[in-house]
Amino acid sequence: MTTSRRKRPTQVRLDYELIESLVPDGAKVLDLGCGDGQLLGDLIEHKGCDGRGIEIDEKAVQSCIERGVPVYHGDMVEGLGFYRDDQFDVVILSQTLQQTMNPPEVIREMLRVGRRAIISFPNFGHWAVRLQLLVAGRMPHNRMLPHHWYNTPNVHFCTVKDFREFCARQKLKRVREIFLTARYRRIRRFLANWRAGIAIFQIERAADV
């Protein structure tokens, strides 16, 4: 994915670009918590994907409609329940895992309706987060985590290490891992749990499950 291919002069985040690069051309894609539909709109426009979204915010849903992205207005788990097994090639959960009430259920549902899941989340193991808690003794508050403890929608933070462990326990196959700094620069896996602000995991059902 290069910027020159884009027709619209929108500001595209690198994590969106990377997620986009993980999606095959023409894939059937479901984006959970799709927001204003930017990622889905790009997938439809650039990769000829058959895209669907689920979003709870009414205003964001309207933006999706204006973009021509088919979207379901409502709760993610409820919306997922509307789909049949294996209806999608790829199911995306971008920067929303930490806001779901029941992450195992969401991920289980993602891999029921889709063959492959792409999940990105802010890494709570990032050094700045650890420092803020250790040195300042305060809840982390930074670019990646802009909310305060009292108004955060985030209820289920995890670290890169936590998520790998979770995959192992749930018998999920980690196909790819991509890491970005808090400023959206791509980095290698070396010390990712310290250095990554954002982690992107591509997971699949283990073959024997």
Added chain:
Amino acid sequence: MSIDDAVPISDESRFGGSQSVGLVETNYFTFAEPPNEMELECGQKLGPITLAYETYGTLSPQRDNAVLIVHALSGEAHVAGYHTPEDRKPGWWDIVIGPGKAFDTTKYFVICANILGGCKGSTGPSSVHPATGRPYGLAFPVVTISDMVRAQSVLVDHLGIRRLLTVVGGSMGGFQVLEWAVRYPDRVASAIPIATSARLSAQGIAFNEVGRQAIMADPNWLGGDYYGRAVPQAGLAIARMIGHITYLSDEQMHAKFGRRLQDRREFGYDFKTEFEVESYLKYQGDSFVRRFDANSYLYITKSMDYFDLPARYGSLVRALEHVKAEFLVLSISSDWLFPTYQAKEIVKALKASGVPTTFLELNSPYGHDAFLLPNEPLAATITGFLANVQRRVREGDETRTPPS
């Protein structure tokens, strides 16, 4: 569903305003002349059939910009603009139809017809029975939503339109939208059912039946044979009052009327109209009687009661599995006549069938009738959806990818 209350007289939509379709007239199309009567779902034959309809805007040379608006229980063909410069109010959904509005008449060719069984120019129980020379009354066959839609399709043929860009309607209009998409998958590029359901609920049937009982209990009803005499005003007015309550919401009634008294400061300790809400309902009932036929009310509510897509096809998923239209399903948060969960049942079945579907619950305190009121999110949503449908239709890549 209600018209009296819903149409605002905003400055910009006044006659002659730049966003009005201006002066319009009703046209009439007659078909199914004997011996080629239309066979109805009930098995009886009906003909000739006349449909009253209006159109606004221009049909494109490719004939690919036609929008069919289907109306609810008390609607009519006159959906936008004015019949005379003296008209006090425009057509019933003028807020979304006209230059620059959601159904932009500079882009789209808008059609609206009075339903079969209606009393606003289309053939119904108040029309003259060709065999007797007198109004049908209860000799009129019971018509269904399918019959109404099949009649509309003949009109659409007559207008030279193979495929509609969209079919849109709220409430019972939504029934017709679903019927169109199911019955004529190749003739509908998109569908916008609003505040509706795939089958009328027991609660909906219950309210309809109370309305019908009110009409039939009126001594003037005379078994439906009241034409040329006093009409069953009291019964029809009560039916309308009951209906109207179901189109509003508790919250809105409280805000609009509260417990305020009308033209008095203290209780009269009698049974005259005292509360503002009583006065309002009475006004709704009385004005409805002047413009609506009681027998049409019976027939149309009956057609609603019979509507049940899941039962007809075995399940809603099976009903919708051959649909080719893309869908925009809208519900209203405070609608208790057609609650959001009923819209979600449609959405669920559409998704299971792989139909590209957008669902939005509009947040509004105004109850079922909210779709008839000025509603910026509703207008913006339709505008955006329709623009994308038209783009896809013109690009010719609207083909749906069926689920594997």
